[in-house]
Amino acid sequence: MKKVKVIFNPSSGRQSTERKLDRLCxxxxxxxxxxxxxITKKKDDAMLETIKACKEDWDIIIVSGGDGTVNxxxxxxxxxxxxxxxxxxxxxxxxxxxxxxxxxKNINEFYEMIKREKFIDVDLGKVNDEYFxxxxxxxxxxxxxxxxxxxxxMVLGRLAYYIEGLREITLQxxxxxxxxIESEEYSLNDEVLLFIVSNSSSIGGFKKLAPExxxxxxxxxxxxxxxxxxxxxxxIFINIxxxxxxxxxxxxxxxxxxxxxxxxxxxxxxxxxxxGGKLPATFEVVPNAFRIII
Numbered sequence: 001m002k003k004v005k006v007i008f009n010p011s012s013g014r015q016s017t018e019r020k021l022d023r024l025c026x027x028x029x030x031x032x033x034x035x036x037x038x039i040t041k042k043k044d045d046a047m048l049e050t051i052k053a054c055k056e057d058w059d060i061i062i063v064s065g066g067d068g069t070v071n072x073x074x075x076x077x078x079x080x081x082x083x084x085x086x087x088x089x090x091x092x093x094x095x096x097x098x099x100x101x102x103x104x105k106n107i108n109e110f111y112e113m114i115k116r117e118k119f120i121d122v123d124l125g126k127v128n129d130e131y132f133x134x135x136x137x138x139x140x141x142x143x144x145x146x147x148x149x150x151x152x153x154m155v156l157g158r159l160a161y162y163i164e165g166l167r168e169i170t171l172q173x174x175x176x177x178x179x180x181i182e183s184e185e186y187s188l189n190d191e192v193l194l195f196i197v198s199n200s201s202s203i204g205g206f207k208k209l210a211p212e213x214x215x216x217x218x219x220x221x222x223x224x225x226x227x228x229x230x231x232x233x234x235x236i237f238i239n240i241x242x243x244x245x246x247x248x249x250x251x252x253x254x255x256x257x258x259x260x261x262x263x264x265x266x267x268x269x270x271x272x273x274x275x276g277g278k279l280p281a282t283f284e285v286v287p288n289a290f291r292i293i294i
Contacts, residue, residue, distance in 0.1 A: 005058040006037040009065030017091040027111045050076025064089040071272035074290050075131045085119050087293040097134045100202040121288035122215040125199050132271045135203045139194035176227040183259040191227035197283045211243030218287040224252035258284040
């Protein structure tokens, strides 16, 4: 008998998500699986429950939530000695990582995926003592994810991020950061508007923001948007949809196993849509650290 721990964040997505999850649990129970559902109430609940599950004899974890909830489960795995396989049922606003991995959203297809038990070990990113599944970022727009209220996300969905993004640009007036970058590949100091250290290519709903990123290559993709005028920024963002923005002279794009970022003032770091501390910070890849079901 396979034992399945379900970790569900009710604040991610809409009420229909819980109905879908209950249907999935019924399918698993009818097929002989032992299922236990844990509902998160506050930050770090998913991480702590994952650590607990790793100490016990659970065979599979199903996480239902947005990128932030998936982040907590991955962090719990990374901090544990057991690498329990994780199935990701999208229910948040953006769900970049699940979309990038093309994990099914249809419950019947998701159920069949669990039964196949096809596993893959993907990389994680690490920032000081924190981890990220998809992306770490800082600068303009990077703190939008954790500034949008949960109730606003539920009502407006992706539109909530765009509204907050417009407000952020208006308030900051494109204020740049003096950023020092140290890595094997690049060492420089420059005025930048945004830095992104990514594990996958899909960030904030943009599928090619880090166009060559691969969760299996043992590397992180670094995207730096330098201080730019309005016309250059417009050109950069228009080309984000095709991935052509990385060819702009004001965009620095490279791969690295480890990169250190320092700045002359407090700059918050966004980790998978949640607050993740401030610079200075060292970003490094942790190869094959997260086992997922696909």
